[in-house]
Amino acid sequence: MTRRCPFVRKVAAAFAAALLFVAAVLPTAPSAAAAPTLVDEGTSLDASVPQGQFRAYWVDAFGDGMYTAAQIDDVIAATKAINANAIVAQVVRRGDCLCNRSAAARIEQDGVTPAPFDPLQTLIDKAHAQGIEVHAWIIATAIWRGSTPPKDPAHVFNLHGTSATGSANWLTKRSDGLQQLNTDWIIDPGNPDAAQWIVDVATSIVRNYQVDGINLDRIRYPDNNLGTNVPSWGYNPTAVARFQAETGRTDLPGNSDPQWTQWRRDQITNIVRKIYVQSFAIRPSVRISADTISYGYGPQHGSGFTGTRTYAEVLQDWDGWMREGILDTNIVMNYKRQATTNQDVMYQEWSDYAKDHQYRRFAVIGTGMYLNDISSSVTQARIAVAPSAAGSIGAGWAGYSYRTPDDLTDAGRRTAADARTAFQVTLAQAGLFTQPASVPMMPWKTAPTTGHVSGTVMPGAQVALVSTVSGAIVRTLQADGKGWFAFVDVVPGTYRITSSGQPIGLAQIIAGQLAGVTPETAACTSSVGPGIAAPATVPSGQPGFHASWYGQSGYPTLCAGERSTAVVAYYNSGSRGWVNGRMGEVAYLGTWKPEPGQDAASPLGGDGGLGSPDTDWPRYNRIALQPAEYVGPNQVSWFAFTIQAPRTPGVYRLYLRPLIEGAQWMEDYGVFWIVTVK
Numbered sequence: 001m002t003r004r005c006p007f008v009r010k011v012a013a014a015f016a017a018a019l020l021f022v023a024a025v026l027p028t029a030p031s032a033a034a035a036p037t038l039v040d041e042g043t044s045l046d047a048s049v050p051q052g053q054f055r056a057y058w059v060d061a062f063g064d065g066m067y068t069a070a071q072i073d074d075v076i077a078a079t080k081a082i083n084a085n086a087i088v089a090q091v092v093r094r095g096d097c098l099c100n101r102s103a104a105a106r107i108e109q110d111g112v113t114p115a116p117f118d119p120l121q122t123l124i125d126k127a128h129a130q131g132i133e134v135h136a137w138i139i140a141t142a143i144w145r146g147s148t149p150p151k152d153p154a155h156v157f158n159l160h161g162t163s164a165t166g167s168a169n170w171l172t173k174r175s176d177g178l179q180q181l182n183t184d185w186i187i188d189p190g191n192p193d194a195a196q197w198i199v200d201v202a203t204s205i206v207r208n209y210q211v212d213g214i215n216l217d218r219i220r221y222p223d224n225n226l227g228t229n230v231p232s233w234g235y236n237p238t239a240v241a242r243f244q245a246e247t248g249r250t251d252l253p254g255n256s257d258p259q260w261t262q263w264r265r266d267q268i269t270n271i272v273r274k275i276y277v278q279s280f281a282i283r284p285s286v287r288i289s290a291d292t293i294s295y296g297y298g299p300q301h302g303s304g305f306t307g308t309r310t311y312a313e314v315l316q317d318w319d320g321w322m323r324e325g326i327l328d329t330n331i332v333m334n335y336k337r338q339a340t341t342n343q344d345v346m347y348q349e350w351s352d353y354a355k356d357h358q359y360r361r362f363a364v365i366g367t368g369m370y371l372n373d374i375s376s377s378v379t380q381a382r383i384a385v386a387p388s389a390a391g392s393i394g395a396g397w398a399g400y401s402y403r404t405p406d407d408l409t410d411a412g413r414r415t416a417a418d419a420r421t422a423f424q425v426t427l428a429q430a431g432l433f434t435q436p437a438s439v440p441m442m443p444w445k446t447a448p449t450t451g452h453v454s455g456t457v458m459p460g461a462q463v464a465l466v467s468t469v470s471g472a473i474v475r476t477l478q479a480d481g482k483g484w485f486a487f488v489d490v491v492p493g494t495y496r497i498t499s500s501g502q503p504i505g506l507a508q509i510i511a512g513q514l515a516g517v518t519p520e521t522a523a524c525t526s527s528v529g530p531g532i533a534a535p536a537t538v539p540s541g542q543p544g545f546h547a548s549w550y551g552q553s554g555y556p557t558l559c560a561g562e563r564s565t566a567v568v569a570y571y572n573s574g575s576r577g578w579v580n581g582r583m584g585e586v587a588y589l590g591t592w593k594p595e596p597g598q599d600a601a602s603p604l605g606g607d608g609g610l611g612s613p614d615t616d617w618p619r620y621n622r623i624a625l626q627p628a629e630y631v632g633p634n635q636v637s638w639f640a641f642t643i644q645a646p647r648t649p650g651v652y653r654l655y656l657r658p659l660i661e662g663a664q665w666m667e668d669y670g671v672f673w674i675v676t677v678k
Contacts, residue, residue, distance in 0.1 A: 050440030053385060054329065054364050054396030055433060056086035058137065061093045063403045066119045067112045075402060076126055081424050083433040086133040088215050088398060091120050092201055094184070095143030095156040101208040103200040105155045120209055133439050135213035135289060136205050140198045140271070142218060145183040156197060161185055170194035172222070173235040175255050181222045189221070189267040190239025192459065192481025202275045206282045213287035214279060215331070220268055220293060220316035229312040230255050234264045242481060246460040265315040270480040276326040277454050277486040281514050283611050284445055289329035291366065292318040298349025322359045325489040328442055329361065330354060331398050335368030338376035347380060352388040362395035362440060370404040374422045377406065378430050395440050444489070448512035454486035455517040457499040466496040468506070516560050516647035524678050526562055529554030539573040540634055546574030547587070547658040547666040550636055555674040558645035563615065566673055567640050570658050578631040583662040587631065589623040589639050592657040592668065603646045604654045604675055615642040623656050645677040652677065
């Protein structure tokens, strides 16, 4: 708890740098201690060999599963019964959420326990207690179904559905004018605000819940096209106008127009990239997965991946996402009837292709349990975890679904509970999943060798990543409809970013970090303002534990990502001494309100917990520990700590307050640091 060694090193460095401050602003007092290059993106099929095995049920939100705490208990019990280790839980269904804290409205479904019950939080608490991961499953593009609108006036459908006009109408349209797919209303990825809403929903869940992953479903254009490999959706007027503005065209493009088709495909990829990078910025450990399409025969059966309906018709380039590194896990929805002639071939082909094309990430094979009898589902699970014909090992299995675990359940001829029991028994008889396993770690996140960079330019601009060593263009992409861009898995070093051929700044890539762009025209220099002197008098000898602020170093102006050491002095104005390493007597500085809040994480420093940067604080909410073994009454303790400037320019504040850990907070004099980031 005390983590004294880092602070010994920190204090020595801090006080060497702060001698002028100490001499200038602190009055004499008894002292407790003396002042002290781009990743190869070729076509190699280098599938990482996972240590562990992902095993999960998809748990949908269209029936029993997560409506009540008792249902959640049943889900967890069923998951453990087959030695699975993850639950892919459908949290966002049609623009609504089985949760209380997200950018989507709370679900209006009958049977869901009313608020304050939070289905997602309850699932996380109960699953994590059993060692089971929770991956928040989000239907990305569908926002409502049927003809009766939601009751909540703030629901996305009520704001941006059929009643909205102009750019506020987010609904996609087929080229023949059709807007509703069966009963579903679907937003258009080419509308920038609609695309941003999808990102905001995902990142709000990462920010507000300790989910282990975000799972993206229907992250593509719709089905029901006007022919095989004829991509017929995407004709939202705002999307078409964007395409015309970015390409200089004035015509209404046809369904299969190559430029229009690739532009629409890029809109989906931009959303996936943005969710990946912005989730990383919030919590790097979160796993981003997608439920990907595998219609018909596999790519090896015909003209390769680009000839599949996945790529050519619904415009989902999951092979490219894996190659780029903007998915951590590809969960292929390989829904085939094992006993149907040729569908077993389709299943084997897509399973092999996914395993052979992991590109330093992981592939999990998803099976359509609702289409198969129990024996066939066990056969498909065995294929899912077996090596491909080329010897590539996938990362595991997922079954759709917990609610409909076989074809008899789907037909209403037996209960889901009976089917799950039969599946459990048959798995054991087949020798599958007989022992628990851990979810595979992600070495590209736990031991990273590359970093990322993001920034903003003009919407739709062409952005290039340029080596400052060779001057060669390393990678290019097009900014999204908001002007946002990111390059993922970049070899550490310094790069120049250009927009439409014009330099906009430099990026310093560090392994495992997200870099920003620093304008080249404005060289950044940091500075620290003058120290703040102590008050003329302070209280003394108050019974118990007390502290009086006794001065501090000045407020810094820092370049993005730069670090600075801060020093604050506190006078022991109480009658009891502060004893290092003894709970109930040791003094710390804790985070305080209003920024970041009592015991809250700060963007200016921490130990890496709860999204804080790791600046060697004792904890994310404990800024510093007393450096001396003992600070007696009427003695001064100089606390030193490291501040790191966030990547986004602005003015940040860090409020702090001293406390005796495990006993009490001491006096609050409104002590804070103002950190200006250029």
